[in-house]
Amino acid sequence: MTALDSLSLTPHAFENLGIDSQTSLADTALRLAQKSGASYADIRIGRNQDESAYAREDKLQYFNSTFSAGFGVRVLLDGSWGFAGSRIVSETEVARATAEAVENAKAARLLQTRPIELEDIPAYRDRWIMPVAQDPFTVPVEEKAAKLLGINAAALKAGADFCNSQLWIVREEKLFASSRGSSIHQSRVRIWPMFTVTAIDKQTGKFATRASLLPARQAGWEYAAAYDGEAEAALAAEQAREKLAAKSVEPGVYDVVIDPANLYLTIHESVGHSTELDRALGWEADFAGTSFVLPEMLDGLQFGSPLMTVTADRSQEGGLATIGWDDDGVRGTEAEFPIVENGIFRNYQMALGQAQLIGRHRSNGCAYANSPTAFPIQRMPNISLQPGADGTTLADLIAGVDRGVFISGSGSWSIDQQRDNFQFGGQVFWEIRNGKLGPMLRDVAYQARTVPFWNSLDGIGGRDTYELHGAFTCGKAQPIQIAPVGHGAVPARFRGISILNTERKDI
């Protein structure tokens, strides 16, 4: 990725908060923190821009543009963390918040019998600016409105009763500076055009929806411009209508073939979250949950079949977690590691101050704070299921099934807090009979437990079937923090999976 001269590419409500003034504010915070006796301090100063638009049928109902700024100061004082942040970015507010962070650290001491220790990490003075072919914030409102209204019109024309579409664009700019001497400027942009069509059968009172499958991406407007939303909307309308008349699935045990637009979320929930070290250590026990994957299982647990290799990275072009450094100031290249290698569990994802607790050396670059005013915690980098070595196609996977279900798109999902038992729906389902796709099915959800599920994997798509998807809004921590994360995936086949029928005839 190339470095540009200027961080901000568009006129900004926080123009006076340029790199120089940010650096000077950071110096103030770090100086005051050290004066208060902090053994470590860091600050994140952010300027974000986001745009969201919403259209239903032939009406643009909402278009908002947000500029936000903020900062957060973190101090380590006598082995306790203290954090404070504010949306008002000024010299006096930085001084006030730094004092407040110190006050929190002093108060936290009451709850700290074991001092928090941090590993050494290298200091960097650098920048990382994501190249954007077409800055989405400079694209006129009319063009964005036309994109959404075009999608809705295509859906209605193809027989949908309703269609709503949305566009969400975010630019995240931040400075990270630490008492260890780092000063890192970064900027990235992500975009997500999406829609949902609804088809209704008035007589029976039944209705069906079909949501778009286009992944959210780190990209500029060129990604939205290249997307043929009208074609997908027309297809979605037909599929929603077809769903209404589709055969309700007979519950039972089936072989399933799952496409990347569904499997990415299963990877996210069952592999991504279960291998977060803070969860395994019990730090998220009160809300997001813990993990069935215990530290003693490193290099031993047969997480999945030998076909399963899941890797972490911060470098895939377009990945929602692609960036140069994480929010602890750890270089993104540290986040290139296998989580599961040929079926064996190899690595947790870690943030600062965790590695030593399981006998490892240092963070592997998996920290993120969802806003400059949030405490950075361990969050997923891009986490992807790697393709198989041969050139297996989706058709090959289906050809290997006598009686099964093909599942596409992500629907309703749920997983237990230790990431063991899950139930996922989808957008569209087809029967597989004798190696071929049959008629569409409805009311399908698959229910499984993480380790048996991944060990039942017996077929995996090749390099040509790889797709990059992602979750725009993964939630964790208290107060909850929303994080974007990329997931590459290939279609895969799983044997003997329990399929439920989700229709309740008694209601």
Added chain:
Amino acid sequence: MMLSPDEVKAITSTIIARSGAEACTVSVWGGDSRNFRFAGNEATTNGAVSSISVSIESSFGKRAGSATVNSLDEAALEQARLRSEEIARLSPENPEHMPPLGAQTYEPEGARYDAGTAYTQASGLAHAAASAIAAGRNYEVGIAGFIEAECGFRALANSAGLFAYDRGSSAELTVTARHTKRAWSGWAGASQNRFPALDPVGLGERAVGKALFPGETADLDPGVYTVILEPAATADLVQRLAYSMAARSADEGRSFLSKPGGGTKLGERLLDEAVTITSDPGSQDAPDTLFGPDGVPKRRTVWIERGVAKTMSYSRFWAQKMGCEPVPFAFNLSMAGGTVPIEDMIREVKRGILVTRLWYVNVVDPRTLLCTGMTRDGNFLIENGKITRPALNLRFNESPLSALSKIEAMGPAERPGGGWGMVSAPPLLIPAFAFSSRSSGI
């Protein structure tokens, strides 16, 4: 940061006076919060955050646009105003756009704001957390939890003369105790508008008591069981139900309230007679906010009365189209409780499950409100009128429409915290609740 009504007016009146649009609405919101997290009996993260946002909606006829900025800097506000006007000019007409609402009368502030709670000191929060942790001091448990005190305000002013202001404070403590041998876990939580109303020792003891409950964990077969839902579990189901009561989707035929052939189920008995769900800015248990997003005043609203669907929420546009009054969506809800203590309910159960809280509940089918999710942190087997041992967590596939269609006993309502919004809900004894699979998750 908190702003007073006068401070807000100074900002909004300047923006409205400068507006170049036909109509202008300014929302201002912000607050201060402080929190501590702990796990394994130790402090983990914390934070003290001050926030402020100003959002400006401008419109020309049926064209509207909005811009938001979190700054009180005059230049930034002016830039936001101009941006909102530019978006409005360039946007296509939205036939559903409503002109701004004129001046309104709102309910009094009620019990939502407490100045002391708003500025609870770091040491006060840490001491409360320490009290909860101390409940496990002599036992083999690790305690994790979250304590937060916060205050916030929200104000709305527009070019038609409306001014609305609302503020609230809240204090929340949730505690999860985990047996150090990973044998079992327990949760307790509370949400209050006043910090002193939290009982950290009591919550800590409840969580520890559950985590230490003796006996070999039962591995139950999935199936239909009699259950006792503690308030946190009830609240989760009440939210799924009440948050799905929008009139528009019901009228459009895509809601659990839609009737085959057209029309809605409003006025029909859908649930057990014991079920009454209300929202009310004057409520003592879960006071609702004073106004909806565009300034429509909130009044006491009965959503479900003795099992009958009584009210749906209406946006201003949909209300006008359907010829009725707008009814803002309620965020804070109360389900009326009863008088039966949980101990008495347990005595009535021959074989069943006590559920402390639910987790990762998602709607699977919006037509039937079928939800799936897990039990978590305190699942117990009840046999012959007694809790006999912990029971492994189970996944359920159940709809609040059927779960709440037969209730055998209800206890006093409380506000358990740990969820989204403030819901006050009672513990319930329910004869039939469908579990579909096992989990090893503790």
